[in-house]
Amino acid sequence: MHSNYGPPLDLNHLADDTRLTVELRSVAASARRRATRDADRSVDTAHLLHSLLENDPLARDACDAGTGRVARVLGYLVQRSIGYGLAWRGTVEDSGALPTVAMAAAPGWSPAAAAAMRRAATLAWRRGRPQADGIDLLDALAADPDCRAVAVLRSAGLDVSGYRDDGPVAS
Template sequence: MGDTGAADVARESLFSAELAAAVAGARRRAVRDGDRQVDTAHLLHTLMESDPEVSRAVDGGSAGQGSAGQSVRLLGYLVQRTIGYGLRWSGTVEDSGSLPVLLACRAPGWSPAAAAAMEGAFARARARGAARAEGTDLLAVLALDHRCRAAEVMRRAGVDTEVLAARLDAS
């Protein structure tokens, strides 16, 4: 997984507290799973566990809207991924094609798709005038990258990633 370098520390100062917790959890999850890199499914799993706004967004927004069971179903799929569902991914590098693989060299310990998702979350935060990226920024980017592992898991859990991304963009 590699050491956290100065670039990682500088990037982490741009995270909300919830996103920082999710990134730290994703790193721990990748190590525990024996994966060489943090991938988008690791990020999604820890986002769902550590950021209540992300769970609310998956469920359709504020309390009383949408399908309250989608976040629970999604967490179930993510747990299955850690106990075997993701074995076909074991030992492979996640590259959704959303950026050149060279970015992975600038973000050691991260799959190219996860590195691109983090960059996308920063860009989304800047576009809305925020100083820090939030978990919902990362969730929106993950939902839009149809070829990443996180989006695949969301779709398998019945989450309409197009609707989710549009809802997050509207908020």
């Protein structure tokens, strides 16, 4: 998915894309480093969620939505390389958000993660803002019920089924 206000995001050159806030560009770079460090073949939605929650206090608060469970979410994400999420190792996340063929257009990104980044930019544009931020990315992640980020949130006891473009992603 991409917006109709310009070319699709070039996921391999996000540092130069002014449709993302500096903070969100930093989150994307951090997710890429995390995937590389974990020896994963591609950035997936769990990498994005982990980097987002570590780097964006507003997204962290919105994700938690007063439940006090964000620490548990981060705990699951930290454990990913030592147990939790081992079933994901060596596989590319494809929740169906994008056709698998789209991977050729975004090497190093899972189709679901690529879709989430593109959806975040589109959400910001629809909301009348020139740049996507962490809340837009969190909303984009929550909009894909079959992605790894949502699996982590559910495992931590957060319900993202009440996704709304204008409200908190967790209840």
